[in-house]
Amino acid sequence: MSHIDIAQLRERVRAFVQAHCVALESPSHVHDPAALDAALAQLRPIARSQGLYLPQLPVAQGGLGLSWTERAEVFEEAGRSYLGPAALNCAAPDQPNMISLLRQGNAAQQARYLKPLADGAIRSCFAMTEPAPGAGSDPSMLRSTARRQGDGWMIDGHKWFITGAVGAAFCIVLAQTEEGPTQFIVDMDNPGLQLVRAIRAIDPFAIGGHGELRFTACHVTGDAVLGEVGQGFAYAQQRLEPARLAHCMRLMGRARRALEIAQGYVCERSSFGERLADLQQIQAMVADCHIDLHASRLMTQDCARRMDAGLSVKTESAMTKVFVSEALNRIADRAAQMCGAYGMSEDEPIALILRELRPFRIYDGASELHRATLGRRFLQLN
Incomplete structure (x- = not known):
């Protein structure tokens, strides 16, 4: 501490x-x-x-x-x-990328990439997700490849929905090698890397948007490997567990702000001769929002304490991510509903917050995937 x-x-x-x-x-x-x-x-x-x-x-x-x-x-x-x-x-994605560089990067990589990233001089992205039939919820479907060429590597692959790609200085890309999945640091101005487009997604304020990337005979030197060759999946898992938790922390603030705006609105708005806040239906919605927020905070804090103690949070982070992503979406949805047409407009940020929160049920592992994995784990199924 x-x-x-x-x-x-x-x-x-x-x-x-x-x-x-x-x-x-x-x-x-x-x-x-x-x-x-x-x-x-x-x-x-x-x-x-x-x-x-x-x-x-x-x-x-x-x-x-x-x-x-x-x-x-x-x-x-x-x-x-x-x-x-x-x-x-x-x-995200700079925050978890900094942690990856801190954990797996050598001194030269930290000087070249971590320091300017921490200084805010540059941005970065993390390239793992691929179009079908490539890696998505199932990372074992990884199709991007990296083969040795002399002292370096040649990367070929297609990635998309890469958050932060627009305007990034470098990406950490996951590619399959003979030894297994491996992380590489690739400068975005590498001639073998093309930013195909920025994909317009439901969330309006993603820093650096969501990019589609193509790696075509993309040559990198041997010192582009981040960590050890063949350990990419293990590193990705080490990255994802705390990344999920950090998302829970940050987006809780967004949901709480939507709720505060809605509470202010229903306390001022009257309909059919009484304040909206005096209606039991509204009171129940507000109560449910606070219950969801309180439970989300407690689950997140419990997971954070476990991480601070050096304990595995493989199961707890998955449970927390599922519950919090769905609870925060419920909060924003109720907040928008309480504000009526006002909640649908962009005059107040509730509608945009709702759009930000909806993808969280998919990003960093869809709720359905986590539930299936947790269910098998609890039932001790292979």
């Missing part, structure tokens, strides 16, 4: 997000990675000057050195705005 007063830090993050991030939010940011990058360029120096920057990295790497339990407090507050996590440089 760090020596930082977390309660005080949480309040400072909340104040920063409200004063600077919320104030800078704009409908013009929807599906515009360049506009989002411009906004972050304004926000990150402020976050750094206020001592809020890089909560997830050790102090030696310029971070705050927070434990997972402490990050839960900070990430939730940062997540109240779609600009908040990236302003603190703790947004």
Whole structure:
């Protein structure tokens, strides 16, 4: 645990997000990675000057050195705005990529990629998902390949829905080798790598959008391997478990903000001679939202404590991700319903928050996949 007063830090993050991030939010940011990058360029120096920057990295790497339990407090507050996590440089995919580089990267890779990434000078992406019949929910279907060529490697493959790809400086790509799946660091300006397009998806504020990538005779040198050859699946799993938890933390802030807006609305709006807040149906919806939020927070905190203790969270992170992704979606959906037509518009952020939260039931493993895996595990089936 760090020596930082977390309660005080949480309040400072909340104040920063409200004063600077919320104030800078704009409908013009929807599906515009360049506009989002411009906004972050304004926000990150402020976050750094206020001592809020890089909560997830050790102090030696310029971070705050927070434990997972402490990050839960900070990430939730940062997540109240779609600009908040990236302003603190703790947004996906850069945040888990930093951890991967910290764990598996050598000194040269950390100097070349981790330091500028942590400084906010560049962005990155993680390329694993492929079009059918390639890897998706089942990573064993990986079709992208990397074969040795002299002292280097030649990568061929097709990736899509790669979050953060637009404007990224490099990607960490998973490809099949003779020794097994392996992670490679590939510069985005490599002539063998093409950003085919930015895929417009339901979520409006993904930093760097969602890109489609083609690797065609993409040559990289031997020092592009991240970690050990053949250990890519193990590294991906090490990445995904904490990444799921971090998503829960950040998106909890978004759901909570939608609920707060809806509560303010029903306390002011009257219909048929009484406030909406005085209707038992509305009261029940508000209660259910707070129950979902409370349960989500407790599950996330429990998983964070286990990670801080060095315990495996293979099962707990899957359960937490399923429950929290669905609970937060319920909260935003109820918030939109309570606000009626107002909740469907973009005059307030509820409708956009709902769009942000819906994909979480698919990203980092669909709920159905996690349920099937958990069920087999609990039944001890092979």
